[in-house]
Amino acid sequence: MASRLWFGLGPARSRKEQPGLQALSDKSRPQAWLKASQQNSVTNERDTLKRTNTAIEATSRSLTTEKDNLKRQLHTCTSQQNSVTNERDTLKRTNTAIEATSRSLTTERDNLKKQLNTCTLTQNSLTKERDMLKRTTTGIEARSRILSLEKDQLNRTLNTCTLSEVSLIKEKDKLEKKLSDFAQFVQKKWLYFSGSFYYISTTMKTWQSSQYDCWREGADLVIINSNEEEQFTRKFAKKAWIGLTDRVREGSWKWVDGTPLTRSYWCTGEPNHYIRRNEDCVEIQKFDSECSWNDAECTNENYWICEKKLDI
Numbered sequence: 064m065a066s067r068l069w070f071g072l073g074p075a076r077s078r079k080e081q082p083g084l085q086a087l088s089d090k091s092r093p094q095a096w097l098k099a100s101q102q103n104s105v106t107n108e109r110d111t112l113k114r115t116n117t118a119i120e121a122t123s124r125s126l127t128t129e130k131d132n133l134k135r136q137l138h139t140c141t142s143q144q145n146s147v148t149n150e151r152d153t154l155k156r157t158n159t160a161i162e163a164t165s166r167s168l169t170t171e172r173d174n175l176k177k178q179l180n181t182c183t184l185t186q187n188s189l190t191k192e193r194d195m196l197k198r199t200t201t202g203i204e205a206r207s208r209i210l211s212l213e214k215d216q217l218n219r220t221l222n223t224c225t226l227s228e229v230s231l232i233k234e235k236d237k238l239e240k241k242l243s244d245f246a247q248f249v250q251k252k253w254l255y256f257s258g259s260f261y262y263i264s265t266t267m268k269t270w271q272s273s274q275y276d277c278w279r280e281g282a283d284l285v286i287i288n289s290n291e292e293e294q295f296t297r298k299f300a301k302k303a304w305i306g307l308t309d310r311v312r313e314g315s316w317k318w319v320d321g322t323p324l325t326r327s328y329w330c331t332g333e334p335n336h337y338i339r340r341n342e343d344c345v346e347i348q349k350f351d352s353e354c355s356w357n358d359a360e361c362t363n364e365n366y367w368i369c370e371k372k373l374d375i
């Protein structure tokens with residue numbers, strides 16, 4: 064800066080170069096020339112200094128202005144720098160927080176991914192299991208329906224079987240009863256003919272006593288239902304009571320089981336209600352003819368024929 068301020072102050076000119084000094088006397092010439100020279104020199108120097116000052120002042124003003132500008136710029140820059148620094152620090156903190164958040168989110172995301180994978184695997188497994196159970200359930204339901212139908216069919220069969228069993232038991236009981244009866248009458252040496260056992264007595268009793276005797280044996284006086292049975296009863300060749308009477312109402316012949324007489328085998332002229340006798344009971348009187356019956360007094364004593372019909 065000093066070199067710039069003093070660059071116009073060059074070395075003073077020599078006396079030969081001062082034209083005003085040539086007219087002066089030789090004696091006074093040196094002093095005047097010296098004064099003039101000094102004055103010129105001072106003037107020049109002053110002018111130079113003025114110019115220099117002016118330049119310096121201009122330079123100073125320019126520098127001041129420049130300084131002020133620079134100061135403002137510096138202030139602005141400093142402010143901006145502070146602001147940017149603050150912003151940077153804020154951004155740094157924000158970035159740090161974001162990075163932390165990002166790391167946390169990344170960790171959380173990875174955990175969620177793992178959980179999602181696990182969940183997906185579990186879901187797939189459960190879906191397969193569910194589908195398998197559905198198929199199993201469908202199979203079980205179909206099997207259940209079939210079993211239900213089978214059960215119903217078996218129940219119906221069982222009911223039928225039970226009814227059949229009950230029927231068979233009843234039939235068996237009946238057969239056992241028949242067998243028992245059969246054995247009983249065989250043991251008692253009764254005669255079997257066409258579904259019935261017959262007993263021909265060896266003693267004689269009234270018609271009523273004969274009927275009591277048959278009852279005691281679980282039988283009745285014989286009821287003749289067919290020609291064959293009529294022929295059979297004649298083969299004993301004994302005058303014997305049969306289970307036919309009109310004691311309840313005269314002329315209304317009924318068998319001992321209450322059934323009316325439909326087919327009869329009366330001897331010729333019978334029943335005749337022989338005069339002065341109350342002939343209400345029937346006996347086999349003849350043995351060589353199909354017409355073999357006679358009505359006689361019930362108090363007469365005769366042999367008798369019992370019949371036990373077996374329901375075979």
Ligand SMILES: [Ca+2]
Nearest residue numbers: 286287288370
């Ligand atoms: Ca009979």
Ligand SMILES: [Ca+2]
Nearest residue numbers: 309314342343
């Ligand atoms: Ca009679």
Ligand SMILES: [Ca+2]
Nearest residue numbers: 335336357358
């Ligand atoms: Ca008679």
